[in-house]
Amino acid sequence: xxxxxxxxxxxxxxxxxxxxxxxxxxxxxxxxxxxxxxxxxxxxxxxxxxxxxxxxxxxxxxxxxxxxxxxxxxxxxxxxxxxxxxxxxxxxxxxxxxxxxxxxxxxxxxxxxxxxxxxxxxxxxxxxxxxxxxxxxxxxxxxxxxxxxxxxxxxxxxxxxxxxxxxxxxxxxxxxxxxxxxxxxxxxxxxxxxxxxxxxxxxxxxxxxxxxxxxxxxxxxxxxxxxxxxxxxxxxxxxxxxxxxxxxxxxxxxxxxxxxxxxxxxxxxxxxxxxxxxxxxxxxxxxxxxxxxxxxxxxxxxxxxxxxxxxxxxxxxxxxxxxxxxxxxxxxxxxxxxxxxxxxxxxxxxxxxxxxxxxxxxxxxxxxxxxxxxxxxxxxxxxxxxxxxxxxxxxxxx
Numbered sequence: 001x002x003x004x005x006x007x008x009x010x011x012x013x014x015x016x017x018x019x020x021x022x023x024x025x026x027x028x029x030x031x032x033x034x035x036x037x038x039x040x041x042x043x044x045x046x047x048x049x050x051x052x053x054x055x056x057x058x059x060x061x062x063x064x065x066x067x068x069x070x071x072x073x074x075x076x077x078x079x080x081x082x083x084x085x086x087x088x089x090x091x092x093x094x095x096x097x098x099x100x101x102x103x104x105x106x107x108x109x110x111x112x113x114x115x116x117x118x119x120x121x122x123x124x125x126x127x128x129x130x131x132x133x134x135x136x137x138x139x140x141x142x143x144x145x146x147x148x149x150x151x152x153x154x155x156x157x158x159x160x161x162x163x164x165x166x167x168x169x170x171x172x173x174x175x176x177x178x179x180x181x182x183x184x185x186x187x188x189x190x191x192x193x194x195x196x197x198x199x200x201x202x203x204x205x206x207x208x209x210x211x212x213x214x215x216x217x218x219x220x221x222x223x224x225x226x227x228x229x230x231x232x233x234x235x236x237x238x239x240x241x242x243x244x245x246x247x248x249x250x251x252x253x254x255x256x257x258x259x260x261x262x263x264x265x266x267x268x269x270x271x272x273x274x275x276x277x278x279x280x281x282x283x284x285x286x287x288x289x290x291x292x293x294x295x296x297x298x299x300x301x302x303x304x305x306x307x308x309x310x311x312x313x314x315x316x317x318x319x320x321x322x323x324x325x326x327x328x329x330x331x332x333x334x335x336x337x338x339x340x341x342x343x344x345x346x347x348x349x350x351x352x353x354x355x356x357x358x359x360x361x362x363x364x365x366x367x368x369x370x371x372x373x374x375x376x377x378x379x380x381x382x383x384x385x386x387x388x389x390x391x392x393x394x395x396x397x398x
Contacts, residue, residue, distance in 0.1 A: 059355070059364040059382070059397035068100035072389035078374040082120025082137030085374070085387060088113065093124060095137060098385060100392055104140050106133055114153045118203055123155040125163070134161060134178040144180025148172065152198060158205030160229070164196050171196055173210060175229065184229065186238055190214060194223055202256045206230050207279065209262050211251045222251040224264050224271070226279045241278045244271075258298045261321045265294050270303065272323045283323030297340040300326065300358075304338070318345075318358065326358050341377040346384075348375050355381060355397070364397050 076089040084103060085096045092107035112127040120137040128149045134141040151171070152164035160183065165172040173196050175184035188196060194214030201208045212223040225243040233239035251266035260276045269286055273279040289305040292314070296302065300318050307315040312330035316338070319325050329345075336349045344363065347354045350371045355364040363381060374387040382397045 058362070059366075061366065062364075062395045062397050064369075065383075065394040065396055068392045069390060070096070070100060070387075070392055078387050079115075079117065079122075080374070080376050081117060081122055081135075084120075084137035085376075085392070086117075086122060086135070086137075088115065088124060093133070093135065095135065096392075097137075098392070103138055104135070106135065106140055106143075108133065114150065116154050118155045118201065119157040121155050121157040123153045123161045125150050125153045127151070128166075132161070132163065132176075132180070142178035142180060144176070146174075152196065154199045154201045154208065156201040156205035157203050160201065160205035162199050162201050162208050164199060173199065175208070184227075184239060186227075188212060193225075194221075197222075197250070197252055198254050200254045200256050200262065202259045202262070202276075204259045206259070207256070207262075207276070209254045209256065209264075209273075209279075211254045211264060213250060219247055220250070222246045222249055222266065224251060224254065224273075226273070228277060230277070232277045242275075242280065244281055246271075253294050255294075255296055257296055257301070257321060263296070263301055265291060265303065270301070270319065270323075272301075272319070272321070274321075285319065285323060285325075287317070293335075293338070295338045295340070295345075300340045300345075302338060302340065302345065304335075316345075327360055329356055329360060331356070337375070339375075339377065342381065344381050346375065346377070348372065357381075 073089065076087050079086050081095060083098065087094055087096065090110055094105040095103045097103055108131060110126040110129065110131065114125045114127050116123050122135050124133045125131065130146045130150060132146060133143045146163060146165055148165040148167055150163055151166050154162040159177060161176050161178065163174055163176065165174065170187050170189055173186045174182055176182055188194060194212030197211045197213050199208060199210045206229050208227050210225050212225065214221055223243055223245050226241050227233060227239045228241045229239065233241055249266045249269060251264045253265040254262065256262040260274055262273050262279065264271045268288060269284060271284050272282050274282045291303050291305060293304040300320060302316045302318045304314055304316045307313055307330055309330060313332050315328055315330045317325060317328050331347050331354050333347045333352050333354050334349055335347045338345060338347050344355060344357045352367055353364065354362065356362050370388045372386045372388055376385040378384055384395050386393050386395055
């Protein structure tokens with residue numbers, strides 16, 4: 001009997017020791033868990049603090065990180081083309097990478113240049129002429145001659161360009177490959193569907209959008225029509241998949257933001273359309289002021305107006321692809337260009353520059369050391385490429 005009691009006591013001791021051991025393991029694990037949690041919380045707090053400091057930091061000057069000399073020819077213009085600089089004039093065009101290397105060169109004689117850019121592809125043509133050149137940021141993609149005078153051009157990065165051609169009584173709007181093969185032919189008259197004012201193509205080249213103007217019983221109207229080059233459009237008359245008519249209004253600006261979203265701007269109205277096959281009207285936005293300029297990227301549309309404030313020359317209403325107004329921003333710069341990048345935008349001319357976040361925080365307001373022809377974003381809101389007559393310079397805001 002005593003052996004049984006001794007056994008039971010020993011078993012009870014072992015059980016107690018096991019429970020104490022498990023308790024120690026549990027406390028150790030909880031201690032490790034809370035230790036790791038504390039480290040994570042500290043890291044999160046540090047990140048938040050640094051973000052708030054960066055968000056509220058105001059840059060007051062810039063450093064020049066690199067300088068690449070360039071030769072300026074009087075009468076040339078510079079624009080961004082993908083990750084390169086396209087320089088063109090009446091005598092020709094060439095493309096330069098960010099390191100100053102000439103990627104290609106094309107000579108021509110064009111008195112009145114038409115140009116349109118989509119991502120890394122551009123079309124260059126002669127207004128009222130017949131010569132067309134299609135180029136990218138790495139190569140010359142094609143050139144061809146039309147059989148009628150050119151009035152409007154648009155390009156995609158997906159293999160197609162659109163051109164409006166003038167005849168004596170009929171206006172034609174054709175789609176070509178980069179090499180000049182016709183893949184679609186359309187026509188319009190002022191007494192019929194109207195006169196094509198402007199046109200735009202989606203980046204992939206599947207959709208294109210035309211703004212027609214016409215008179216209906218003495219009333220000026222605009223018709224916004226969409227065409228689909230794919231199978232969906234092939235089942236429709238003239239590949240036209242949708243259209244909307246607006247009375248007493250001109251819509252002289254139509255653009256695709258991406259393959260699914262486009263917009264039209266007219267007198268007192270911004271209309272946003274959506275759909276990658278059959279675009280539909282998503283929203284109409286109204287305003288009473290006169291639009292001075294329109295700027296956009298794949299995410300935002302900016303409409304610039306004269307400001308009704310004593311402290312600013314201009315204001316810009318910014319909308320996202322859903323038509324929601326992101327904000328209204330005021331600035332005093334007599335701008336030559338405005339561009340969006342991520343969650344901020346840049347307003348500049350040859351001497352001044354303002355960088356502002358979409359939260360309306362002015363990150364930089366300063367002047368350039370040299371006369372700037374073009375300013376391009378690099379990585380983040382601090383690095384930019386500025387193009388002058390003599391150089392291409394990489395700068396970083398400080």
